[in-house]
Amino acid sequence: MDSTGTNSNMEEYSAASTVIKFDKPIPLLRGPVPHDDPSSGSYLLAFRSHQSWASAYESCESKVLSQCEHGARIGCSVNASKKCKPPWWRNLIGQRPADFKEREDCEVREMEACLIVAKDKCAGFAKDRLLRPFQDARIAGRVGPKEVEKLVCWASLPETERSLWRDLIGSEWLGEREFRVRTNYRAADLLGSDNNYKRFLG
Template identity: 75%
Template sequence: METKAKAADANMEEYSASSTTIKFDDPIPLLRGPIRAGPHDDPSSGSYLLAFRSPQSWAAAFRSCESRIITQCEEGARIGCAVSASNNCKPPWWRNLIGPNTIDFKDREDCEVRQMEACLVVAKEKCVGFAKEKLSTPFRDARIAGRVSPKEVQKARQLLGSDTGYEPFLQVMQRYV
């Protein structure tokens, strides 16, 4: 009888609230909130639009998205560059037909390092351009709630840096001044 009670207690512990409850992370706040569409907005998009709360949240979202896209692009490029470097530095197929000779792995490794470095430099430049291209339409057309003062536009410029590639995005903010 006592063993049945112990077994029942053990089974109850398996199904206790603490062992069966899944804890989730606290929700993160939304970057954009709904605002009423104005009379100049496209009526087919509905009566509400999503807008950033401030130019600072817009700039922070832009920077975050840009860095994620660049990171993912560079990771993919690193894999592609490794495959390309390996293919470019392998000995020609006909070398084995001539006869047995030793393969100098040090020379091949040096060749692959040079090829990788050159490939990654080009890929990094292309990834920055790719990120700007992918973000241009969504962030250019993004809304910022309320009126944006020139002072707030200047703060967003400082957040984004002095890169002239961001000027089209900042001009959008000035439309709402």
């Protein structure tokens, strides 16, 4: 057998020619965790941690802002051109021809002013679209920030006073029952009154 033909056949069946490389799978943003309320279903989707939740928020916010600002640039460009173009009747009454340098400077000023306003509006638009869904999102964890605060307060009491407080306010307030069965908490509990999610990115 011809050695040249043999080498050619080997190249056709080599790993480089026959193996198909696939991209690595993208990890899921959320995974199933047992539902706290069995009447609502067996599982619900929750972020793995508050860091993954904050990263997802940041990524979505970046995409919304990018798309919004891209559309704003188009709109601002059209508006700047309309505002700075000379009136159609100028040539009819014999006025001097339009100064293109002056028009260019006018368009630059109008564009910059428009983009400043649009940037603030896009930030508000992104917040309106994302804050509510991400506040309602679930984060996997046995105990949430509110329960942690309760347990810290409870642990700081002297041993002799714990039973008294247990009888007065009940064990449910202390989170003892929830601490045993909860598998997740709402992101709104994490944020509290401060909606700055970036403090959880570290």
